[in-house]
């Protein structure tokens with residue numbers, strides 16, 4: 001039986017996990033190392049944090065703008081996370097995958113589960129903190145959230161952790177470099193899967209297999 005050839009299809013990586021687990025730091029280091037990956041910049045109604053750039057970290061929009069986009073069906077998925085709205089561009093993902101690109105999404109667990117329904121062939125990576133205490137300490141140290149917001153994010157984290165089994169890989173962020181290395185290895189290994197490389201193999205052999 002001839003195996004299917006998916007090498008022209010692109011790969012969707014979805015990275016998820018509790019807020020404060022270190023996703024953003026891991027992802028920005030990974031993107032520097034893996035030039036083949038393209039980050040999906042989400043839309044959010046959250047206020048811009050110091051150091052964040054519009055169009056790079058997020059597209060910062062008003063609630064009205066977000067609602068208009070949602071009504072026009074421009075989001076692949078959207079969610080209310082910790083009291084703010086976040087959404088993934090449908091066009092960016094659909095067109096990127098059609099063009100054979102490797103896309104990386106940083107979204108919350110409910111978003112990841114919704115994307116999985118649309119793209120079950122995607123690669124779902126859960127980033128977890130070493131413990132809930134460590135997560136709390138990180139959120140306090142980051143200093144970008146109020147006490148009430150921290151309490152809310154910790155409560156949400158417990159719910160998010162309860163969905164770990166629906167993911168393909170788990171990366172425990174005890175040490176940042178190791179966590180980046182772990183995801184790098186996942187990306188390398190996924191890219192080497194036979195079904196993604198059938199064209200390459202045929203070209204190398206000079207005949208069809």
Ligand code: 5GP
Pocket residue numbers: 016017018019023042043046077078079081082086087088106107108109110111112
């Ligand atoms: P933060 O406000 O700390 O940047 O992000 C809060 C949470 O929202 C994180 O868990 C992040 O992964 C998630 N998030 C960011 N963009 C999106 C998105 O487009 N969709 C969903 N569902 N979650 C998102």
